[in-house]
Amino acid sequence: MNLKAGLFQHQQLKLQMTQQLSQAITILQYSTMELNAYLEAKQLENPLIQIEPPKQDSLYQREPYTYKRNAGNPGNTVDWYEYVSVPTRTLADALSVQINLKSLTSFDRKILDELICSLDDNGYLRVEEPSFMQEHGLEGAQLETYIKKIQELEPAGIGGRTLQECISLQLQRKADVPPLVKQIVTDHFQAFGEKKWKAISKELGVELKDIQQAADFIQHCNPRPGSKYSQHIAEYITPELVVNVIGGHTVAVSLYDGTTVNVTYNEEYTDFMKDHPDKEVQTYLQEKEQDFRWLLQSLRQRKQTILKVGKILAEKQKSFFLEGPSAIQPLTLKQVADEIDVHESTISRAVKGKYMQTPFGIFELKYFFTSAIKSVKLEDSEAASARTVKNELQKLIDEEDKKKPLSDQKIVNLLLDKGYDVSRRTIAKYRDQMGITSSTMRKRYE
Template sequence: MKLEPALLQKQTLNLTMTQELQQAITILQYTAQELTAFLEMKEMENPLIQLESPIIRSVDPRYDRVRKRKVTNPENDQKKWLEQMADTNEGLADHLFSQLMMKALSGFQEKLVEQYIYNLDSNGYLTISVEEAATVCGTSTGEAEEILKLIQSLEPAGVAARSLQECLILQVERRGDAPPLAVRLLKDYFTEFAEKKWKFLSEQLSVSLKEIQQAADYITSLDPRPGTPFDNERPQYVVPDLILEIVDGKLELQLFESHLPAVQYQSDYYNEMSRVGDHQVKQYLNDKRQDYRWIVRSIEQRKQTLMKVGMAIIEEQQDFFLKGPQYLKPLTLRDVAEKIEMHESTVSRAIRGKYIQTPNGTHELKKFFSQALQSNASSDGEQASAAQAKSLIQSLIDQEDKRKPLSDQAIANKLKEEGLTLSRRTVAKYREQLRIPSSTKRKRYE
């Protein structure tokens, strides 16, 4: 067979993603913070784009210079000034060092103190061993142990502990109201107590289950994370993308855009530079103008898609918004995609990191998507969602008699009576996801 090079024509169909489509997809999945950062970057790259911040108001010198100062209450001005001051909460390390200022410590003792304090985690636990601290500071283990006891004697009680057991023991030793049984349980039977082997402890210590319950109630009043109040990490606030209001019993949805910068077109710059006869300058301006148009169009598409997805969710989950979380229905991405005639991947990108503000709280959009569970109830063919099942399990456990808590099988039986069929293992899985202990660990002896 003779092989020779040849030219052949072949007709094929290929799906090519244009730059405009890629940009629209990327902008759709951006959160509000990510979109703002993207626009700020584009403003630096494109001279035809100018962002108008919704927070910073431009000053008109023809008016603002002659504006009369409004007479205000000095007390209110002082209050506003104080509210704008930065939060200067004392950190755990500073709090501990301040308690040691009047202590006469030698050079190596100060090194040990710093070694311990700077190796505390956010919960106040020590992350290095006594031997490691002694080696780093070039001293004996005995000296390092003495300095550790000094640190552990400071406030808050329980700080610099090496385990949960030591943390709780340090607290009960500091407090004068600790029952002797609580101290003994923590020191000698911590593992058995944590595993709630109370009948074994009752026999070993010759005490009643009621006395162990009282000691357990005292121990649960202790703080397992003494360093947490000194954690200065600022809280992360959620900015909603959609706002839902109930007006005269009807649901009204709107986009929340006031936190996003407005994209303005620099027409003066374009007209000025267009007068330059250079071909490369004109090509550059045309490219940047096209880039501006793509961005504006992509942002508009993002708004429209968010509204479509939001409206579809509201139509399917009306009972959730009007009656409460226990009425959350099963809903999938395919259901919404078919409703708004879009692809599932588009819906997935649209709900990524997006939140909706409602009269009963702010929720992430993906919360409203839950798989359907088998239901034996209904003549109307309604199905229950996994979220609704968890809500029912939580409600049953909240209402149970703690002296005779419901087993997983008992919960499954009660759910079946209400028309929801779940296996015992599924109930156990949902219970663990809700961080609810088993029935043996929920039982109280009173």
Template sequence: MDMKAGLMQKQTLKLAMTQELTQAIALLQYSAQELAAFLEAKSMENPLLQVDFKNITHLDSNMDRTRKTTKRTFDRDQKNLIEQIGSGESETLEEFLHSQLNSLKASPEEKVILPVLIENIDENGYLNLDRDDLIRRFGVDEEILDCAFFKLQTLDPAGIAAKDLQECLLIQLTRQRRTPGNQLAITIISDYFLLFAEKKWKALAKMLQVEMKDIQKVHDEIQKLNPRPGASFQREKPAYIVPDVVVRREGDELSVGVYDALIPKVSFNDGYYRELSRHKDQEVNKFLQEKQGDYQWIRRSLEQRKETLLKVSMKIIEKQPDFFLKGPAYLNPMTMREVADELEIHESTVSRTVREKYMQTPTGTYELKAFFTSSIQTTENDQASSQKVKAAIEHYIKEEDKRKPISDQSLVELLKEQEGMVVSRRTVAKYRDQLGIPSSSKRKRFD
């Protein structure tokens, strides 16, 4: 090989990541709230940039404020309405417990201990303090401390001040009416809690010399208890979102529009510009040119962001007509690369465009990224979306005989024979877990 040292020219084309390009990419992926915050910060450093926030204080009366969920029911909406009406100051768990102390018979020592215990109950209603530390702190006998704990646990809500879930359930069971079933439940939770929780019911039934249906009844009763007795006092305001894109349907026709009610209006401060332009100072002119260019870049970036969001949304509708016309069960497999290729943009641009953005449809509000799903091979050499497979799994499990629940392998066979979907048992198990559905052994009933 002949290797010689020398000089040579080579012409290459490279994309330089300028500050403006970096900011443009960031602008594309901003959510409406992030974009509003960005524009506010920009207006503080650029006097030529006027940002009007008035338009975001009032929403279009035709626009529904929607919870971050894709499944809503009328009953739940009614409940949310009631929560909004009564959204004033509500009583806290600590206040509620303190209000019951007046009617509680307690010794002078207990009256000192009880308020301290109440202050240390967590938001779920549990109390887990070191008893030895409390005995030293208050200088009392263990018996007095135990009495204070017991009296606190007699207060409402039932199950309050337990150290763990087992004790919480026991407190609630012991306050119920005494019946044979109740006594069996107390015995099981008290002495066989782990066996019961792990659903090793056959061994448990043999040890207690009862039938499986009796343990099933105990399980049903336990399901009615409250594992977090203090949670009902948490009054967090429900989180709402305003969609970035709105799809409307008229017959079989679909239309889409970008909804930018949360994005402030941007305008040029012409009066400030004219006033400063009168100065002949070179530094002032340089400053004006820089800020004017910054303003123009922001205007272009906002328009490009809106245009890209609209193009991607239109492509989603074009490729997913059955979803919008027939329902979520008809979501077809679609990848970001596929959309990017058809729009002749980079895949990362699609990814940034759909980040933390939502689409309001006639059937609910969805994250834009939820429309991109993997494909599953079918017996007809066609493609089905993972969402369709999940919907089918959920349907079969809902309709199954709970005394003989369908195994994952049986679901594999059903999906292939009835739906034409070819999936592995491992995939079925993964989708079932994502749906929050337990295994067949844990779904089985004995009555």
């Protein structure tokens, strides 16, 4: 082998991650709310960036001061003032008000306040009892007395340390509780939750239908009694793409610009750019002007990419937009990426957290991407989407006889009759994803 030392030149193509490219990638993957927060932060660090609220157009046509609860039913309207925000109390506030009505020593109040602060959002008591007793110099019986005081407050079930205790506390306040219900909750709660009802019926000498009636009674209890006080901030989804069907056969896609804040140039700094005597200030403003132009370019690229994806979806999922969710077709990120001639990761970022308004409702863009399921219909090449199979699975579960619920294998056979070749393992996976329990857990005993 002949090795020579020397200087040699060769050409090489390489993608370099520049600041501009990094910003474009970041902006593309942001949802609308994240993008607006990002732009507000950019305004604070760049004096040349000025933002304005998004333009509102007629995407949603509503009558003034009236919210229509059920579309298509003009008689069912609700006055706007029912939706005016009113102050809400926390669970701690509601319990503290009740505590204040009791005659307590300052020490009692301190202990009860600390126990209230130890409740989670669902109303369960989360406290390490040994360390709590040591910290406050309490005996076990004393702590139990304080806990009982919390459990006497409203709503019923507050202060339970387990689901079993929470349900039991609620049953204590109900009238005409069947003895079997109390017995099940007290002595057989774990087996009852696991639906080992045959063993319970044998041990208690009752019929399965009696346990079913007890289960129906228990279901009226609230497993999360404190949740009604939880304060969740509502996030309103505004679609970035709008699909309209024209003439019953043409699918048109457009951007809805009423989602993000508008970025404009702060004209007040124009004179500074031209005439300011301080060179450092001029250099600083020139850098910020370049940053502003990069930002505008990234925002334009984001819109272009999302619109391109929307148009491909309109083409590939045309049957969905004309017929509805049951007609959705198999589609992968790679297929769309190949159509637009970009990397698959770009499509993944473009659909993340973005929504589309269709004639059948608002859907997240990733909804339209679903794997193919082999079809055994007449056409061997025909395939169905996983989403379609899930829809069929939901129909079968909804229509099944709850006394004899469908097993996974029976569902496989029924779907095979419909032309979908799906394994039992796949059905179990889909059930889990859809929050559907097994046939044993779905069974009712009447």
